[in-house]
Amino acid sequence: MTDVTNGEYDAFLEALAAGEGYYRSCENGHGLLPPRRACPHCGDRNLTERDLPSAGEIVTHTTVSVPTPQFEDDAPYVTAVVDFGGVRLTGVVRGIDQTAVEIGDRVTATVESNETDGERTIVFRPAE
Amino acid sequence: MTQVQLAGTGMTTFGSHPDRTGRDMFADAGLAALEDAGVPAGDVDELFYGNFVGTLSEGQGHQGPLMAEALGTTVPSRRIESACASSGLAVHDAVRAIRSGESDVVVAGGMERMTNMGTAGATKGLASAADDLYEVRSGVTFPGAYALMARAYFDEYGGTHEDLAHIAVKNHDNALANDHAHLQQEITVADALDAPEIASPFTLYDACPISDGAAAIVLTTPEYAAEHDLEADVAITGAGHGGDTMALHDRQSLSKTPATRDAAVDAYDDAGIEPSDISVAEVHDCFTIAEVLALEGLGLYSHGEAIGAARRGETRRDGELPVNLSGGLKAKGHPVGATGAAQVAAIATLLDGTHPRADAVDDATVGVAQNAGGTVASATVHVLEVME
Numbered sequence: 219m220t221d222v223t224n225g226e227y228d229a230f231l232e233a234l235a236a237g238e239g240y241y242r243s244c245e246n247g248h249g250l251l252p253p254r255r256a257c258p259h260c261g262d263r264n265l266t267e268r269d270l271p272s273a274g275e276i277v278t279h280t281t282v283s284v285p286t287p288q289f290e291d292d293a294p295y296v297t298a299v300v301d302f303g304g305v306r307l308t309g310v311v312r313g314i315d316q317t318a319v320e321i322g323d324r325v326t327a328t329v330e331s332n333e334t335d336g337e338r339t340i341v342f343r344p345a346e
Numbered sequence: 347m348t349q350v351q352l353a354g355t356g357m358t359t360f361g362s363h364p365d366r367t368g369r370d371m372f373a374d375a376g377l378a379a380l381e382d383a384g385v386p387a388g389d390v391d392e393l394f395y396g397n398f399v400g401t402l403s404e405g406q407g408h409q410g411p412l413m414a415e416a417l418g419t420t421v422p423s424r425r426i427e428s429a430c431a432s433s434g435l436a437v438h439d440a441v442r443a444i445r446s447g448e449s450d451v452v453v454a455g456g457m458e459r460m461t462n463m464g465t466a467g468a469t470k471g472l473a474s475a476a477d478d479l480y481e482v483r484s485g486v487t488f489p490g491a492y493a494l495m496a497r498a499y500f501d502e503y504g505g506t507h508e509d510l511a512h513i514a515v516k517n518h519d520n521a522l523a524n525d526h527a528h529l530q531q532e533i534t535v536a537d538a539l540d541a542p543e544i545a546s547p548f549t550l551y552d553a554c555p556i557s558d559g560a561a562a563i564v565l566t567t568p569e570y571a572a573e574h575d576l577e578a579d580v581a582i583t584g585a586g587h588g589g590d591t592m593a594l595h596d597r598q599s600l601s602k603t604p605a606t607r608d609a610a611v612d613a614y615d616d617a618g619i620e621p622s623d624i625s626v627a628e629v630h631d632c633f634t635i636a637e638v639l640a641l642e643g644l645g646l647y648s649h650g651e652a653i654g655a656a657r658r659g660e661t662r663r664d665g666e667l668p669v670n671l672s673g674g675l676k677a678k679g680h681p682v683g684a685t686g687a688a689q690v691a692a693i694a695t696l697l698d699g700t701h702p703r704a705d706a707v708d709d710a711t712v713g714v715a716q717n718a719g720g721t722v723a724s725a726t727v728h729v730l731e732v733m734e
Binding site: 258259277280283289298299310337 | 469482483542545596
């Protein structure tokens, strides 16, 4: 663990860990993760905070066998992009057999420590 | 608009050179390019130099002046960083310098020293082309990011790992004649499919190697070329640069690369050509799927069609549209900051007949080079043409 923090990213992780995940949405419906002051798709600056839906769907995934040093002890692990309807998140999939992960699987998002250095990581687990 | 003549090219052998300094490799490539062009260092007006992780691998910032010195000059210079598109962007900006009338002679190129970082260090360095907070901390590696795109592509359009293996086999085969290539090793589809997995569906042979090396080109105005009697039969007639969001999850589609499309539209418009005029291409195949995404982004194939191009033979040496005759990043190697300039040098020499694979395209007059940064959050496209 390091002592360096990253402002709104850390605030987002804390909220996600508490089951109170959120995102920002511009007036044209583009979903964004904090910090954002302007939408990169349309330039809109009128961003509204919305609750992250409790479950989303895996849209793509990969099992990483050659990691960066910060995931050395976690490998092999599955990383996925999950669509929560309005916003997408990238994280590590846990609680599903690695060879059984499929596009379309329903998952929830939380925050857990990674196995290598204990850093907080966005984690997806199967939805109830 | 001033035409941009390509007067000379130079590159080091791409490969594992952990003991060679960056300044030495760039001197090797840059001086070779000046010699090929017949241009003295004293005539160079500016240097556009691409480099990605030099501050990590050599602890060396402010590399522009250092690399200009290596060429025997102290003219204005800058280091351009756009991850793997660093020297594509250096070429792009060098073209603008000639066109604006500010400069008559420029050197564009790039260098990367990576193998001295070790596999873990280089993997970490390469991952820094992705969003550190929302991707890298979520386990995304550079191969992993492209693997996410490959799986999304398969889901949307179909395609298999075997289709990708044909791309690796083709590019390895092309590199067999290229003595500057990192990997001169023939492989089979079975070799590629049976290799150790790095990020599913990718095995080792879906990935380019970690390479050291440098490449450079010399660009001049037509007036300078005529006045100095240079042999400059090839011109850069089109240049484009496109952008996209850094993180994959912020994009509308995980299986399309609009940065390449936008760069291509601008470059073709610039050159006054259509995709159908192109007879040879060097594209950014850092991973096999990237060649597919590039060919579709360039408008050379419809979405969902390029996945089978190598398997069907269309992009092989004897096909209708040979792609990555140099071996591509896949086999020629990928010293990140040198790649974009090396691609332009490859197209130039394929068109002027001096490339070892030039006989595959002996009637070609129009070629294209596409260079991509990260997961194509940045891309450059250059059109090169033989001038009568």
